[in-house]
Amino acid sequence: MQKSQHPLRNGKTFSYSTLTYGFIVFFIAVTFTIILLHFHFFQSALEEKVYRDTEREAFQFTSQMARVVKPAFSQNHIIISDQLREYLQLATNSEAIWKIKLFSASGEVLFSTNAEDIGDFNHKPYFKEQVTSGQAYSKLAKKNSVSLDLQPVTLDVMETYVPIMDKGNFLGAYELYYNVSDHILESHELIKKSSQYLLVLAIVIFIMAILTLVALKKVIASRQKYERLLVKQATIDSLTNTLNRGHIESLIEREIERFKRYGRNASIIMFDLDHFKKINDQFGHQFGDTVLKGVAQVCKDSLRSGDLLGRYGGEEFIICLPEIDVEQSYRVAEKIRVAIRNTAFKFDAKEIRVTASGGIINLVNQSKLSFDDIMTRVDDALYEAKALGRDRFIASDEPTASDQDR
Numbered sequence: 104m105q106k107s108q109h110p111l112r113n114g115k116t117f118s119y120s121t122l123t124y125g126f127i128v129f130f131i132a133v134t135f136t137i138i139l140l141h142f143h144f145f146q147s148a149l150e151e152k153v154y155r156d157t158e159r160e161a162f163q164f165t166s167q168m169a170r171v172v173k174p175a176f177s178q179n180h181i182i183i184s185d186q187l188r189e190y191l192q193l194a195t196n197s198e199a200i201w202k203i204k205l206f207s208a209s210g211e212v213l214f215s216t217n218a219e220d221i222g223d224f225n226h227k228p229y230f231k232e233q234v235t236s237g238q239a240y241s242k243l244a245k246k247n248s249v250s251l252d253l254q255p256v257t258l259d260v261m262e263t264y265v266p267i268m269d270k271g272n273f274l275g276a277y278e279l280y281y282n283v284s285d286h287i288l289e290s291h292e293l294i295k296k297s298s299q300y301l302l303v304l305a306i307v308i309f310i311m312a313i314l315t316l317v318a319l320k321k322v323i324a325s326r327q328k329y330e331r332l333l334v335k336q337a338t339i340d341s342l343t344n345t346l347n348r349g350h351i352e353s354l355i356e357r358e359i360e361r362f363k364r365y366g367r368n369a370s371i372i373m374f375d376l377d378h379f380k381k382i383n384d385q386f387g388h389q390f391g392d393t394v395l396k397g398v399a400q401v402c403k404d405s406l407r408s409g410d411l412l413g414r415y416g417g418e419e420f421i422i423c424l425p426e427i428d429v430e431q432s433y434r435v436a437e438k439i440r441v442a443i444r445n446t447a448f449k450f451d452a453k454e455i456r457v458t459a460s461g462g463i464i465n466l467v468n469q470s471k472l473s474f475d476d477i478m479t480r481v482d483d484a485l486y487e488a489k490a491l492g493r494d495r496f497i498a499s500d501e502p503t504a505s506d507q508d509r
Contacts, residue, residue: 131312135305153261153286158241160199161263161279181207181267181275183214192216201246201260202280208235208273230264235273240264243287246280259287340414342392343399351413355423356474362466370432372422373481374440374461377493379418382457386450391418394448394457401442405435429465429498436463436496444494458494461485465498 183205191203195216205214210225233240246260261281267274338350346354358369376382376398383391395418402412402420411423422439424432440459447454462484464477471477484499491497 131309153243153283153290156286157261157281157283158239158263160281161241161265161277162239164194164200164279165265165277181205181213188214199281200279201258201282204278204280206230206276206278208275213275230276234264234266234276237266237268237271237273239266243283258282259284343396343414345399345403345420346411346413348413348415351411351415351421351423352474354411354413355421355477358423358425359466359472359474359477361425363472368426368428368465368467370424370427370429370463370465371477371481372424372432372436372439372461372463372496373415373419373478373485374422374436374459374496375417375419375485376443377458377460377489379457382455386455390448390450390455394455397446397448398443398457398459401446402439405439405442427465429463429468432463432465433496433498436461440494440496460488460493461496462488463496463498468499 191205191214194200195203202216203214204212204216204220206225207213210230212220212223212225215221229240229242241261241263244260244262246258259282261283263279263281265277265279267276338346340347345351355371358367361367362369376394379391379394382394395414398420399412399414402422406412406422406424409425411425413421415421422435424435427435440461443457443459445456447456449455462481464481464484466472466477469477469480480499484497488495488497
C-alpha cells in the first residue's frame with residue numbers, strides 16, 4: 104500500500120532540529136574561538152604591561168639619577184665623571200638592573216657596566232629613528248648570564264633606551280637592561296592558570312552542549328512521535344488502519360487531476376459488505392469490527408504497493424488503482440471479491456462468511472471528470488451490483504455483469 108503524504112509531514116521538524124543543532128555547534132565554535140582569542144590577546148596584554156612597567160621604571164631611575172648625579176656636558180658631548188661611573192656601577196647591584204650602557208649622540212658606547220662594550224656603536228634603525236628623536240624604546244631579549252653560584256643561566260631581559268635631551272637636542276641615551284625573568288615567569292603562570300580555568304570552562308560548556316543535544320534529541324523524537332500520531336489521526340481510519348474518507352478523497356482528486364493534465368490513467372473501486380447490518384445485529388458490533396478489519400487486511404494483501412485503500416464509511420470501502428485500465432481493475436476487484444467470500448470469520452464455534460458488492464470506474468471512459476461525477480458513477484455501479492443480486496462488481500461503462508466466479 105502506498106504511504107500518502109500529508110501537510111503535517113513536511114520539512115518543519117527537520118528544519119527545526121537542523122537549525123537547533125546548528126545553533127549549538129555555532130555556540131560551541133564561538134566559545135572556543137573566544138577562548139583562543141583570549142589566550143592570544145591576554146598574553147599580548149601581559150607582555151605589553153611588562154614593556155610599559157619596565158619603561159616607567161627606567162624613566163624613574165634615570166630621573167632619580169639626574170637629580171643625584173647630573174651628567175657633565177662639553178660642547179654637547181657627555182663627560183663621564185667618576186661620580187656618574189660609580190653610581191651606574193652600583194645600580195647594577197640591584198636585582199632589577201642587569202646592565203647599563205651610556206651612549207653618545209653618535210651611538211658610541213661611552214660607558215658600560217660591562218667594560219667590553221665600551222667603544223662599540225649602535226647602528227640599529229630603532230636607535231637612529233626613534234631614540235635619537237627623543238623617543239624611548241624597549242625590546243625583550245634573552246641574555247646569557249651567570250648565577251650567584253657561578254652557573255650559566257638565561258635571563259629574560261628588557262632593553263630600554265631612555266634618551267638624554269637638552270632643549271630639544273639629543274645628547275645621548277641610557278640603555279638599561281632590566282631582568283624581567285620573574286615578571287615573565289609570573290605572566291606565564293598567570294596565563295597557564297587562566298588557560299586551565301578556560302579549559303575547564305570549555306569542557307563544561309561542551310558537556311552542557313552534549314547534554315542539551317541529548318535532551319533536544321529526546322524532545323524532537325517526542326515531537327516527531329506526536330506529529331506522526333496527529334498525521335495518523337488526520338489521515339488514517341483507526342479501526343481498519345486504512346486511509347480515512349477525507350484523505351482518500353483528496354488522493355482520488357489528485358489522481359483525477361493527473362489524468363487531466365498528463366493522461367495518467369486510474370481506476371476507482373467502491374464496494375461494501377452485503378447485509379452487514381444483520382451481522383452487527385446478530386453477532387454484535389465487536390464482531391462486526393473484527394470483520395471490517397479482516398476485510399481491510401484481505402484488500403491490502405490483494406493490492407499493489409502503490410494502490411490506495413480507504414474506508415469510506417461504515418462497511419463501505421474505496422480503492423484507487425493508479426496506472427491501470429478497466430480490464431485490469433476488474434481483475435483486481437474480482438480477486439478481492441473472491442478473497443472476501445472465501446475468508447471465514449470465527450464466532451464461537453461458527454465460521455461466518457461475508458460477501459461484497461461494488462462498482463468500478465476507469466477514468467479513460469468518462470466524459471465528465473469532476474470528482475463528484477466520478478464518485479456518482481462509481482456509486483451508481485455499486486447499487487447496480489446490489490440490484491443484480493449482490494456478491495459481484497460492476498464496471499460503470501458495462502451494461503451487464505461479468506463472470507461471477509461462483
